Amino acid sequence: MHSSSEIIRNGLWTNNPAMVQLLGLCPLLAVSSNFASAFGLGITTLVVLTASNLVISLIRGVLQENIRLPAQIMVIATFVTLADLSLQYWFFDLHQRIGLFVALIVTNCTILGRAEMFAARNPIRYAVLDGLMMGTGFLLVLLVMGTIREILGHGTLFANFSALTGLPDMTLNVFDGRFLLITLPPGAFLTLGCMIALKNWIEGKQQ
Amino acid sequence: MKELVLIPIALICAVMVVGLQQVTHERIDANQERFEHQQMIAMLPDPNETISQESTLFRTFKGSQPTGLIVQATTDFGYNDKISFWLAVDLKQEIRGVSVIRHRETPGIADFIEGQWLDQFQGASSDNDWNTSSGDFDNVTGATITSNTMITGIETALRELKESSERDAQ
Numbered sequence: 391m392h393s394s395s396e397i398i399r400n401g402l403w404t405n406n407p408a409m410v411q412l413l414g415l416c417p418l419l420a421v422s423s424n425f426a427s428a429f430g431l432g433i434t435t436l437v438v439l440t441a442s443n444l445v446i447s448l449i450r451g452v453l454q455e456n457i458r459l460p461a462q463i464m465v466i467a468t469f470v471t472l473a474d475l476s477l478q479y480w481f482f483d484l485h486q487r488i489g490l491f492v493a494l495i496v497t498n499c500t501i502l503g504r505a506e507m508f509a510a511r512n513p514i515r516y517a518v519l520d521g522l523m524m525g526t527g528f529l530l531v532l533l534v535m536g537t538i539r540e541i542l543g544h545g546t547l548f549a550n551f552s553a554l555t556g557l558p559d560m561t562l563n564v565f566d567g568r569f570l571l572i573t574l575p576p577g578a579f580l581t582l583g584c585m586i587a588l589k590n591w592i593e594g595k596q597q
Numbered sequence: 598m599k600e601l602v603l604i605p606i607a608l609i610c611a612v613m614v615v616g617l618q619q620v621t622h623e624r625i626d627a628n629q630e631r632f633e634h635q636q637m638i639a640m641l642p643d644p645n646e647t648i649s650q651e652s653t654l655f656r657t658f659k660g661s662q663p664t665g666l667i668v669q670a671t672t673d674f675g676y677n678d679k680i681s682f683w684l685a686v687d688l689k690q691e692i693r694g695v696s697v698i699r700h701r702e703t704p705g706i707a708d709f710i711e712g713q714w715l716d717q718f719q720g721a722s723s724d725n726d727w728n729t730s731s732g733d734f735d736n737v738t739g740a741t742i743t744s745n746t747m748i749t750g751i752e753t754a755l756r757e758l759k760e761s762s763e764r765d766a767q
Contacts (some may be wrong), residue, residue: 453602464603464606465606467610468610468613471617475625476617478621478628479621479625482628482629482632
């Protein structure tokens with residue numbers, strides 16, 4: 391059986407979807423070139439993951455083994471579509487930037503993975519907590535990568551964040567240089583690789 | 598038969614998606630339009646410049662051979678309001694046809710601008726005499742302003758089209 395603290399630790403650190411399970415890398419690598427996009431997609435993924443975990447846990451009693459996957463994918467696709475429409479409704483500018491990847495959330499293995507491995511076998515409150523924590527773990531990795539890549543690649547931080555969220559402008563100009571490699575896909579792999587290495591190093595020290 | 602539970606699940610999913618789409622689509626379309634407008638404004642350096650949509654350009658083809666252009670033009674000097682019309686020209690900038698899309702001219706009196714009266718412009722070019730009282734094109738008695746506006750509007754659209762094509766060619 392699971393305890394809440396175990397679920398929290400799993401999602402945020404021990405079994406982090408991006409750094410340990412290495413799931414959902416396509417959106418992770420694609421939108422993490424700046425903080426604003428990373429934040430937008432991270433939050434959307436968090437919401438979809440929590441909502442789909444909730445519903446799948448709710449209907450787990452009526453689902454047989456052979457129709458479980460189609461039902462789960464249907465639920466996930468529905469929530470992704472709802473999130474996509476909501477983004478276009480409230481945050482159109484944000485949707486212009488990350489719209490392509492919002493639709494791709496449905497193929498984010500993290501979500502189907504959590505649905506099948508956790509939500510379909512656990513009570514609702516644990517499933518929701520798991521969704522929230524896995525989503526937060528994913529969001530945090532996105533934010534760290536977005537911060538690093540925006541500072542090194544563009545020399546700014548929080549650029550466009552105001553336009554996307556309606557908050558006042560808080561663009562920080564960190565330095566004038568631009569490290570092009572970091573903004574390109576290889577830069578995303580390098581950044582993620584460094585983060586995983588750092589995580590493993592910390593864990594090695596603790597033991 | 599427990600598999601049939603998929604049907605209600607699918608139905609609920611479909612209803613949710615269609616429902617939200619119905620609720621949101623108007624504002625989403627408006628958002629899209631506003632975004633496109635912003636992108637247009639972003640190309641203008643002077644913040645005081647404004648944009649009004651006066652013309653739209655289409656290219657016509659037969660197979661892959663270009664046959665000419667169709668442009669949407671608007672004249673501001675109708676009897677009651679603006680008159681918008683399509684103007685089709687061939688590659689020699691001769692008129693292939695004119696067709697009025699939008700106008701608020703007096704019903705009954707100005708109906709001719711939707712009919713055969715426009716046929717007289719077929720084959721015309723900027724070489725014609727576009728003078729409204731002594732030129733190549735007939736006015737309609739009792740609707741002088743509408744006739745003159747159409748003749749002048751077509752000539753203006755034709756001239757602007759020709760000038761912009763010549764600019765493109767250079």
